[in-house]
Amino acid sequence: MKSKISVIIPFYNAVSYAARCLDSIIAQDIGIEHLQLICVDDASTDDTVAILKSYQKRYPDSIEVIESPVNKRQGGARNLGIKAAKAEYITFVDSDDWIEKDMYSKMYNTMLQNPCDFVYCRHIRDNGKSGNLYLKEDERRTEEQDVYVNIEESQAGDFLVSDVVGSGVWDKLFRKSFFIENDIVFPESIAYEDIYFAALLYMYARTLCILNEKLYHYFVNEESTVLKKNANYHLDLLKVNQLKWDKYKQTGFFDKFPAAVEYDFIKTFYLAGMKMLFLRFDKPSYDLFLLLKNETKKTVPAYKENPYLKGAFAEVYNIMLDMLETPIDENEFYQIAKAMKQYINAGNKKNE
Numbered sequence: 001m002k003s004k005i006s007v008i009i010p011f012y013n014a015v016s017y018a019a020r021c022l023d024s025i026i027a028q029d030i031g032i033e034h035l036q037l038i039c040v041d042d043a044s045t046d047d048t049v050a051i052l053k054s055y056q057k058r059y060p061d062s063i064e065v066i067e068s069p070v071n072k073r074q075g076g077a078r079n080l081g082i083k084a085a086k087a088e089y090i091t092f093v094d095s096d097d098w099i100e101k102d103m104y105s106k107m108y109n110t111m112l113q114n115p116c117d118f119v120y121c122r123h124i125r126d127n128g129k130s131g132n133l134y135l136k137e138d139e140r141r142t143e144e145q146d147v148y149v150n151i152e153e154s155q156a157g158d159f160l161v162s163d164v165v166g167s168g169v170w171d172k173l174f175r176k177s178f179f180i181e182n183d184i185v186f187p188e189s190i191a192y193e194d195i196y197f198a199a200l201l202y203m204y205a206r207t208l209c210i211l212n213e214k215l216y217h218y219f220v221n222e223e224s225t226v227l228k229k230n231a232n233y234h235l236d237l238l239k240v241n242q243l244k245w246d247k248y249k250q251t252g253f254f255d256k257f258p259a260a261v262e263y264d265f266i267k268t269f270y271l272a273g274m275k276m277l278f279l280r281f282d283k284p285s286y287d288l289f290l291l292l293k294n295e296t297k298k299t300v301p302a303y304k305e306n307p308y309l310k311g312a313f314a315e316v317y318n319i320m321l322d323m324l325e326t327p328i329d330e331n332e333f334y335q336i337a338k339a340m341k342q343y344i345n346a347g348n349k350k351n352e
Contacts, residue, residue, distance in 0.1 A: 003036035005104055006090045008081030010074045012042040014095040018051045024098035030105040037063040038084050040077040043070055075186030075193035091173045096219040100134055103215035107173040114148045116207035118174040120165045123216035144212040151206050157257030160202040160264055161308050167198035171216045187243055191236040195268055199244040203253050234280045241269040262300045263308040270296040274320045278340045286330045293324055316343055
């Protein structure tokens with residue numbers, strides 16, 4: 001039977017989470033027989049491969065395991081999965097996450113009823129401690145209606161700035177041809193690859209459907225790539241932004257929408273970089289702060305005149321923007337970093 005959806009799942013040392021993730025996909029009401037599960041082991045050093053092969057043995061017609069000989073991080077693993085995908089539609093899951101039982105049937109049916117580049121759904125940040133793997137019906141829906149969106153080429157800059165569908169790859173169902181037509185691949189051997197992918201998504205997508213229902217569980221894992229403390233790969237955030245900037249230039253997107261691209265740089269390079277410094281390092285680097293500051297002012301010297309900036313950010317980010325023009329010595333920086341960390345964490349807890 002031909003698969004309706006190819007589900008690409010990168011795994012790296014995921015012994016603790018692999019079963020929960022796979023079980024939630026196998027339980028999909030669309031039917032496991034309609035899914036192609038592509039499990040890409042990214043050179044794990046634990047027993048992840050053994051778990052994957054045990055599932056493959058149980059569902060040989062629906063699950064395949066690809067073993068990468070070298071670690072290419074999630075971007076490289078996803079690229080391997082895309083090459084192996086046979087279905088007309090593809091989606092992605094992270095190995096420590098899980099999904100509601102009807103996620104794929106709802107997204108697939110929406111795609112058939114409203115053909116588009118991708119369908120997007122809402123997600124919930126879940127620490128897995130509630131005792132309930134799945135949400136109750138009244139917990140899933142938001143107050144907003146589902147919507148079909150058509151983006152004219154002239155609106156692509158505004159679409160980028162809107163960030164309306166985030167930068168995640170795991171909360172979307174795509175036409176596989178969307179990747180092929182636009183030569184979309186993930187950067188490999190680097191963290192924060194989703195940020196680069198998001199740039200391509202906003203550049204090329206012209207039609208999408210938004211399901212305002214929480215169907216994906218994003219596991220709040222302190223050891224995940226994004227949340228792990230004092231890891232040097234957090235500096236990949238800066239490299240990814242350079243790749244993204246180069247892509248905007250190469251494709252001519254910058255020439256068409258300079259204000260939108262510069263706004264995006266301020267947001268994902270400077271502001272995200274500052275937040276990464278404050279939250280991901282016990283002692284943030286003053287030299288890295290100066291680099292963020294100097295590169296931003298050099299790349300976007302007229303940032304104050306950007307029409308998208310006015311009223312765009314919360315108070316804490318406006319304080320960070322003020323730091324671009326304020327002389328700050330090393331001692332002052334550490335005091336500010338401590339206060340910022342406390343302020344941001346307090347806000348995060350309030351919103352949980």
